[in-house]
Amino acid sequence: MTESKQADIFYPSEEVINQANVPEYEALYQHSVENREEFWAEQADTLGWYKKWDSVLDESNAPFYKWFDGGEINIVHNAIDRHLENANRNKMAIIWEGENGQVRNFSYNGLNREVCQFANVLKSMGVEKGDIVTIYMPQIPELVFAMLACAKIGAIHSVVYGGFSTEALASRIDDAQSRVLITADGGWRRGKQIDLKSIANDAMMRSPSIEVCICVKNNELDVEMEPARDFWLHDLKALPIASSKCDTEQTDAEDPLFILYTSGTTGKPKGMVHTHGGYSVYTSTTHRMAFDIKPQDRWWCAADPGWITGHSYIVYGPLINGATIMLYEGAPNYPYPNRWWQIIENYGINILYTSPTAIRGLMRFGDRWPQKHDLSSLRLLGSVGEPINPEAWRWYHHVIGQDKCPIIDTWWQTETGGFMICPLPVTPLKPGSATKPFFGNVMTIVDDDGNEVPANEEGKLIVNNPWPGMARTVFKDPERYKELYWSQDDNGNWRYLAGDSAKKDEDGYIWVIGRMDEVLKVSGYRLGTAEIESALVSHPQVSEAAAVGLPHELKGNAIHTYVILKQGVAPSKELSMELRAHVGNEMGKIATPEAVEFVDALPKTRSGKIMRRVLKARALGQDEGDLSTLEE
Ligand code: WTA
16 A cells, blocks of 8 residues: 655555554544543543543643543553553563664563562662652663653653753752652663763762662773762662562642753743643653554554653653663664664554654665565554654654654643643644644644634744643742733633744645744754853853854754954863863763854843844844844
8 A cells, every 4th residue: 555645745544544643633623622631531431540531631720730640650651550450561662772782672571570679679778659760871771760660650751862961960959959869870872872971970079969879780981980870780689678579659630740941942941741631641642643653563663761752652651651662771873874774674663753853864875774674564654853844754754664654743841741632543744744733732833922823824833722742830939830821812722832833734734933032952952051151151261152053954953153252361172172171071061062263252232131042143144133222
């Protein structure tokens, strides 16, 4: 079966339609927005609850919505415990391949054993319900075990992406005031050992709240362990306390499950707070419906668990749905550009979910690498993190999906918890559009006054309703949450401002254009200009700095920076290199600027705000727009 192509629309094949979990979109969509609570209650009913909710949606304190309030649940009860009662018990939960070729497999039963042991270790270290545990790990199974172990005992995890560096880690530990840090000696990337423990050690020096550091032995690095603070996980697991039985804590539906820091418009990253109840319902429903999950599926979300994509669609959604999850530690093109295609063939992966940056990066090596492999197991492909350019879309569809796999382009955010705009496998596709809102969501494009713009006109993307997967607040700063994301229309209805600009075409397809604020999407990673600028300014020779994102063929955006040096410091090529490395060391390699340009002044408003828009326009040789607020 092949998909037929008409103009720029790709229609699903009969085969795809015949086996779809949700055979039709429009009618169910209408039903879901007209009967939102009923729709979500029905989805929630597919999960295991210790106690059912009193109300599906509590709007009494909007925009601080509550979902399934009064219900008792634990996400781990759904992600693991429930599967132990049926045939899933011996089903593969996680297949992990290390970059060096090492393979480790865990059935749901085996996963449970690991998570229970880890949970008991955490308890022995005094971790209790409501405590925030920071996790800083490479992409190894223990990262997933650590997250689930926290959730199991009602502790809140705060995962910091393993590619971040000292300052990023320290500031996140500090904000959460974590007492316990879970890390590893190191990870592997391109055949090299990445020394995570030294970064963790430096971060712990900067953020003294950590009393206990649990370290996983993952490679042969000789790391510094501080007595009485640092413990090897394997030593702790050998103790009698670490039995492989541990009860799952009953949590309230609205109890926090995790905090995940994400970059915002200004200042430090914000800790977005997600809950046990609504998040379980939302991630599992979106995953089941949009990716048409079948019991026999092997699912590969090739993100890092350290970002929201990994939280929702490597760990929680797929495990709740009882899928088999592929996890790969290393670089996509190591040692050769066929590494991913080899993995798909070796393990018979049915669904691959990745970013446009990864697709563009692999496309660059040509068709012969994927063509060397049998990719016929693939049924669906997914995309996330940034708009996918039609060229990459077509390559993905034709060369990887062999013209038979619909591309599920999913638009969502750390804040939304799960997919907000995405097709179902049965949805006709237009390359570059994430198509239509997911069930229950009404999305509009509005102008600065909040009025809906006509079809095909650009405006601000908003969501006109609450949904179960939404972040409940910014950690320790509810006012900021309300102010940043929510406003009321003339009728007093609350609406969520996504921060992206978009267009809706005459068929109702949404085309996301990109961020409207100071957030950069670099290779699909979300970074804030503020963090990059503060990393630059922390260098002793820098007085002021500004960062902007400029279009980049592979990365989507690349970071360009403008630096004013301290008096008496001379600009040089060496200094520019040093500053780039400095940002990499402080923030992490992904934040390394593409370029550092030395300038004498920065365009600012009269109130002293850097006008990044002007810098960007100048760099691109475009019209600088309205300059009336520019200071002399
Ligand atoms: C962008 C990642 C276009 C968008 C899940 C959003 C996308 C930001 C898409 C959130 C997509 C994500 N098409 N743009 N399919 N998916 N984005 O929090 O700008 O890391 O606001 O969440 O990524 O990034 P975050």
